[in-house]
Amino acid sequence: MTPASQAILGLLSIVPMSGYDLAQAADAAVGRFWPVSKSQVYAELSRLEPLGLVQGTEIAQERRPDKRVFRLTERGEAALDSWLESDDPGAPRFRLPFLLKIFLGHRTAPGRIAAQLQEVRARALAQAQELEALLAVLDHPDAAYARLTVLFLLRMAETTAAWAQDARASLPPGRISIDPRRGSSTVAAAMFQAVPPRWRGGVA
Amino acid sequence: MTPASQAILGLLSIVPMSGYDLAQAADAAVGRFWPVSKSQVYAELSRLEPLGLVQGTEIAQERRPDKRVFRLTERGEAALDSWLESDDPGAPRFRLPFLLKIFLGHRTAPGRIAAQLQEVRARALAQAQELEALLAVLDHPDAAYARLTVLFLLRMAETTAAWAQDARASLPPGRISIDPRRGSSTVAAAMFQAVPPRWRGGVA
DNA sequence: AAACCCATGTAAACGGTTACATGATTAT
DNA sequence: ATAATCATGTAACCGTTTACATGGGTTT
Numbered sequence: 515m516t517p518a519s520q521a522i523l524g525l526l527s528i529v530p531m532s533g534y535d536l537a538q539a540a541d542a543a544v545g546r547f548w549p550v551s552k553s554q555v556y557a558e559l560s561r562l563e564p565l566g567l568v569q570g571t572e573i574a575q576e577r578r579p580d581k582r583v584f585r586l587t588e589r590g591e592a593a594l595d596s597w598l599e600s601d602d603p604g605a606p607r608f609r610l611p612f613l614l615k616i617f618l619g620h621r622t623a624p625g626r627i628a629a630q631l632q633e634v635r636a637r638a639l640a641q642a643q644e645l646e647a648l649l650a651v652l653d654h655p656d657a658a659y660a661r662l663t664v665l666f667l668l669r670m671a672e673t674t675a676a677w678a679q680d681a682r683a684s685l686p687p688g689r690i691s692i693d694p695r696r697g698s699s700t701v702a703a704a705m706f707q708a709v710p711p712r713w714r715g716g717v718a
Numbered sequence: 719m720t721p722a723s724q725a726i727l728g729l730l731s732i733v734p735m736s737g738y739d740l741a742q743a744a745d746a747a748v749g750r751f752w753p754v755s756k757s758q759v760y761a762e763l764s765r766l767e768p769l770g771l772v773q774g775t776e777i778a779q780e781r782r783p784d785k786r787v788f789r790l791t792e793r794g795e796a797a798l799d800s801w802l803e804s805d806d807p808g809a810p811r812f813r814l815p816f817l818l819k820i821f822l823g824h825r826t827a828p829g830r831i832a833a834q835l836q837e838v839r840a841r842a843l844a845q846a847q848e849l850e851a852l853l854a855v856l857d858h859p860d861a862a863y864a865r866l867t868v869l870f871l872l873r874m875a876e877t878t879a880a881w882a883q884d885a886r887a888s889l890p891p892g893r894i895s896i897d898p899r900r901g902s903s904t905v906a907a908a909m910f911q912a913v914p915p916r917w918r919g920g921v922a
Numbered sequence: 923a924a925a926c927c928c929a930t931g932t933a934a935a936c937g938g939t940t941a942c943a944t945g946a947t948t949a950t
Numbered sequence: 951a952t953a954a955t956c957a958t959g960t961a962a963c964c965g966t967t968t969a970c971a972t973g974g975g976t977t978t
Binding site: 517520521524527528543544546547548549594595598599601602603604605606607608609610611612613614615616617618619620621622626627629630633634637655656658659660662663665666669670673674676677680681684685686690 | 721724725728731732747748750751752753798799802803805806807808809810811812813814815816817818819820821822823824825826830831833834837838841859860862863864866867869870873874877878880881884885888889890894
Binding site: 532533534535552553556557560575578579580581582 | 957
């Protein structure tokens with residue numbers, strides 16, 4: 515059970531689909547917090563089928579290329595449910611390039627940092643709008659759980675926008691001096707030592 | 719310039735360090751939003767040195783194994799700054815297992831979802847506490863930018879906790895029926911079609 | 923005496939992305 | 951005419967993780 519197969523089995527548990535449809539559904543429905551690429555979908559399906567977790571049925575079409583529609587087998591359902599039912603939320607993985615840039619803010623002119631924060635805010639606000647539109651569309655009892663995930667992302671986007679604004683307002687007025695090129699790197703070293711190790715684990 | 723090298727060059731721009739110290743500094747300072755493993759540190763260093771971006775100097779030690787302390791070269795500083803100064807915040811990458819579980823909530827008894835949300839909330843709160851302690855420690859003008867990143871993570875943790883609470887309160891009372899095993903998967907299909915494609919891009 | 927810290931790496935596997943390839947049909 | 955859609959895949963590469971390996975010194 516790789517991360518990609520969890521998503522694929524999960525989506526197939528909602529509706530049987532072809533690889534092509536799966537790739538699109540993954541992108542649309544879970545791509546924001548669980549990316550699955552097209553190639554991976556096909557690769558996973560040809561791995562999962564001999565394992566007996568999914569089963570494809572060839573569907574002949576006239577005006578479209580034939581396709582193979584995959585459904586979960588009983589073993590597939592069992593595998594999915596056994597993962598879903600563990601109470602471990604799993605370790606979230608993040609990679610936020612803009613945070614690294616901020617962290618290294620001492621190297622850049624304060625004006626640039628402000629500009630970057632503004633860009634972060636702009637993108638977060640744009641995304642929040644998108645997500646709000648989505649929320650409206652998902653106003654159906656059957657979409658209750660999907661709506662919760664969108665709501666989570668919306669709150670994150672809003673929080674990001676608010677943080678960027680506050681951060682921009684609290685920016686130090688000039689360059690700070692931890693750059694070793696301008697002396698006193700002892701304080702900088704203290705910055706690392708201050709931070710306790712064993713910092714790993716999830717944000718969420 | 720791989721993601722890992724950006725982090726490594728950035729950390730070396732603060733203080734020259736050995737690979738060993740780098741690995742720990744990476745973990746402590748940026749590991750939450752920019753994971754870099756120990757092996758990767760050593761691999762990157764031996765890749766970056768022949769490129770002329772960093773330069774190691776052997777330091778003999780008596781009571782400890784000898785070590786090689788790496789510092790940025792001028793070309794290394796240039797490479798780092800050219801990345802830092804682009805206004806593109808970069809595409810954030812997420813993988814949040816618990817959100818996929820929520821998304822697939824229809825397969826699980828509502829009670830279990832509630833339990834999982836509570837676990838999510840508990841972890842988020844625990845992390846928020848850790849981060850608050852860190853914030854206190856980083857109360858020094860030289861750590862202004864580091865503090866901003868911690869503040870971001872803190873807000874995220876708080877928002878996560880709040881969302882989990884709200885979500886738990888708004889959970890549908892019984893199983894919802896989009897499971898194809900109990901009919902009416904047409905509504906489920908609509909869930910996907912409703913979500914517009916081209917959903918990719920960053921949350922932040 | 924055992925466990926951990928310092929210090930440096932190697933090897934193998936893994937998960938994932940990007941680009942490439944093909945070809946019919948339908949919409950602009 | 952051109953572009954996009956439907957449909958399925960392959961190949962190569964990339965970045966990352968995990969486990970293994972070694973060995974002296976320090977702390978408990």
